[in-house]
Amino acid sequence: MPSLKDLKIRIDSVKSTRKITKAMQMVAAAKLRKAQEAAERGRPYAEKMRDIVSNLASSVKDIAGDNKFLGDGSDCKKFLLIVATAERGLCGGFNSSIVKLAKSRIAELSSQNKEVKILTIGKKGREQLNREFESLFIGHVDLSNEKNITIDTARKISKDIISRFEDGEYEVAEIFYNKFASVISQIPSSYKLLPVSFNEKESDASNVSFNFEPDEDEILNEIIPKSIATSIFSVLQENAASEQGSRMAAMDNATRNAGEMIDKLTIDFNRSRQAAITNELIEIISGAEAL
DSSP states (O other), rough: OOHHHHHHHHHHHHHHHHHHHHHHHHHHHHHHHHHHHHHHHHHHHHHHHHHHHHHHHHHTTTSSOOOOOOOOOOOOOEEEEEEEEEEEEEETTHHHHHHHHHHHHHHHHTTTTTEEEEEEESSSHHHHHHHGGGGGGGEEOTTOOOOOOOOOHHHHHHHHHHHHHHSSSOEEEEEEEEEEEEEEEEEEEEEESSSSSSOOOOOOGGGGGOOOOOOOHHHHHHHHHHHHHHHHHHHHHHHHHHHHHHHHHHHHHHHHHHHHHHHHHHHHHHHHHHHHHHHHHHHHHHHHOOO
């Protein structure tokens, strides 16, 4: 059984850990509010932007079908998986859930004899995927020095992705992230970023005649890169809110677990101290009787 000194040292250590986890929980709660508001504000805009581009592509697919950004990706062989995770840990299963979804997609594409390449955003995703798929990596985006995610950050990432697409490094790009649902719920999600699919639901659009100025290709070539940057920015915002929500929940659990451990160690400490006092009393009484 540990000595009283060892138990006291361990209790003090766990108390220090509890202070840290409690502080991290409070910081995450403060950051969560701002991140959640940003994600919820940006989500409708990003979704509407994608719908507009898809509808525009559908309305001009007969006359702009050769546009490099358009297609359903059904016959493509080269895939780029963009895995967006956090730069820091201690946020529960936030990073692992995204990586798990990406690994599942890699296995699915590999079974179909597709060529898979990986681009990671965030250190934690790279660390986990690098163990098994180091040969598939073509790039990494480091956001550790970015205190606040801005649209300029998303533009830089989208510019690199589009450049690789134009160079023929891949034919289909899919992005993986966590969609913020609530403080305790984040949904691992993915969708196709490139090429832009035609929106078949808007079938009525094909019956309407449009006049475009400038021409269709020029409009699409101008608006699609902006749409991709907007989508990436929305993904980064969703991830930021999900990360703080997951970290807040994880640190709350850690704080409660530390409290339970302190209670258990305190009971052990009191029992050990009581046993030591009892032994001393027995020794004193035995000595007195011997006299």
